[in-house]
Amino acid sequence: MSAEPGSGTPNAAGEPAAEAPPSGAAATQDIELSRLARDAGAYARALGHLALSEAALARVNFVRLLLLALALPAIVFGILLGVDALLAALLLRALKDWTLAVFGVVVINAALLAMTLLLLRRWWRSLSLPRSRAALSRVLESLR
Numbered sequence: 001m002s003a004e005p006g007s008g009t010p011n012a013a014g015e016p017a018a019e020a021p022p023s024g025a026a027a028t029q030d031i032e033l034s035r036l037a038r039d040a041g042a043y044a045r046a047l048g049h050l051a052l053s054e055a056a057l058a059r060v061n062f063v064r065l066l067l068l069a070l071a072l073p074a075i076v077f078g079i080l081l082g083v084d085a086l087l088a089a090l091l092l093r094a095l096k097d098w099t100l101a102v103f104g105v106v107v108i109n110a111a112l113l114a115m116t117l118l119l120l121r122r123w124w125r126s127l128s129l130p131r132s133r134a135a136l137s138r139v140l141e142s143l144r
Helices: 023-095 098-127 130-143
Strands: none
Touching: 023 098
16 A cells, blocks of 8 residues: 555555655755755866966966076076175285285185085985984884
8 A cells, every 4th residue: 555645644564654845845945956056066167267277377487486496596696706706806906916816705705605505504404304203213113
């Protein structure tokens, strides 16, 4: 025996039949679900468009950064050459000898290079995260 939904008569299992929701509530629920699906689709399209736009912007900025990175050594070299020429002229005026002036510039450049290398060495050591590695080693030893 099958029962009509909403009739209140028992079905084949002997349980009362489930009441069907009123047609107005079902239509409202269907409209809400279709709006939700449409909004979710619009959101997914907007998110995809945003990701593509950001990728295009990143590509443009990457090219700009690459060009600047290639030009930067030439710019720095030009600045250093100008500073060295100015320093050589000042030393020439003070010492009245080109040999000593050029030698003085070389000594100053060597000292600046040595200081830069020492700083880079110190910074490189901090990049290796010695405290973090030591802490991780202690944790791993305690787990054994």
